[in-house]
Amino acid sequence: MTPFPRFLDALYQQYAGLNDGKLASYIPELAKADPNWFAISVVTLDGKQFHVGNTQQKFTIQSISKVFVYAMVLEALGREAVLQTVGVEPTGDPFNSLIRLDEASKRPYNPMVNAGAIATTSLIPGENASDRIERMLTMFQRYVGHEVYVDASVFVSERETGHRNRAMAHLMLNFGMLEGDIDEALDLYFRQCSVLVNCQDLAVMAATIANRGHNPLTKEQAVHPDCIRDILSVMYTCGMYNFAGEWAYRVGIPAKSGVSGGILAVVPNEAGIAVFSPLLDDRGNSVRGVRVFEELAQTYGFHLFDLSMGRCKFAEAIAQ
Numbered sequence: 001m002t003p004f005p006r007f008l009d010a011l012y013q014q015y016a017g018l019n020d021g022k023l024a025s026y027i028p029e030l031a032k033a034d035p036n037w038f039a040i041s042v043v044t045l046d047g048k049q050f051h052v053g054n055t056q057q058k059f060t061i062q063s064i065s066k067v068f069v070y071a072m073v074l075e076a077l078g079r080e081a082v083l084q085t086v087g088v089e090p091t092g093d094p095f096n097s098l099i100r101l102d103e104a105s106k107r108p109y110n111p112m113v114n115a116g117a118i119a120t121t122s123l124i125p126g127e128n129a130s131d132r133i134e135r136m137l138t139m140f141q142r143y144v145g146h147e148v149y150v151d152a153s154v155f156v157s158e159r160e161t162g163h164r165n166r167a168m169a170h171l172m173l174n175f176g177m178l179e180g181d182i183d184e185a186l187d188l189y190f191r192q193c194s195v196l197v198n199c200q201d202l203a204v205m206a207a208t209i210a211n212r213g214h215n216p217l218t219k220e221q222a223v224h225p226d227c228i229r230d231i232l233s234v235m236y237t238c239g240m241y242n243f244a245g246e247w248a249y250r251v252g253i254p255a256k257s258g259v260s261g262g263i264l265a266v267v268p269n270e271a272g273i274a275v276f277s278p279l280l281d282d283r284g285n286s287v288r289g290v291r292v293f294e295e296l297a298q299t300y301g302f303h304l305f306d307l308s309m310g311r312c313k314f315a316e317a318i319a320q
Helices: 004-016 028-034 062-077 079-085 112-122 128-146 154-159 163-174 184-194 198-210 225-238 241-250 287-302 313-318
Strands: 037-046 049-053 255-257 260-266 273-277
Touching: 004 037, 004 049, 004 313, 028 154, 028 184, 037 154, 037 198, 037 313, 049 198, 062 079, 062 112, 062 128, 062 198, 062 225, 062 255, 062 260, 079 225, 112 163, 112 184, 128 184, 128 198, 154 184, 163 184, 184 198, 198 260, 198 273, 225 241, 225 255, 260 287, 273 287, 287 313
Parallel strands: none
Antiparallel strands: 037 049, 037 273, 255 260, 260 273
């Protein structure tokens, strides 16, 4: 079999010229991205790293942040308390669907769509807004292994244009799913989406989840191991918006995408993988990113139901 670094290089060259898709334009700052940016990163549980392309290019984490804020709230409050506010059912609807609240409980269906993420963010503990922001940034730092910052221009752009998110928040406030200062919760949500990362950071974050919450580079415990099963379950069923079912069928590992062009995915007990390319399909997922993951899954057999048959070719490849 082709050595893994050489395979990644070939995969990068194969899709670098793919120009399908569009930049996210509903957040004006995201429309300024270079459509040629493209990166693939893999980080293993024993700290091996494989990178190709623009892996140091900074971009805002966007909806990928939902995974980690959900984990933070799970750890702080516990599963049953979080379930009172946010469910875990996939919707089959776009990430910014305005009306998807559970008819009986009025909860958002899951924490990976915007309504559920806003509700989850409102649960971040803290004495005041500044304390909650600091706790959130410190949480992200444990996953990436270095300080993280909010992109001020993207934050302002999101806050000024986020009227749909405000509508969701007011609807949840009406049904008693949000408490406290709604503007403060939205402000914190816009900040979490505006945290700056690069493709390598995302792969380290994914590897930390794959490693039961233990950062493979810094050795710091980012989240309690008891939260990992819940995090992976929601990522697998809900992480790719209204493409989640087909993703599970074709790629078959827990993942989360964001409209800045990142996709983060976890091969449990093996590695974290990230792809960054800002050209999006009509569901808000990176076009090149989806193609790369489909090719990796086909070549190395890391679909969860392939893994159940024994050690996959991917594990053997990254161990070399």
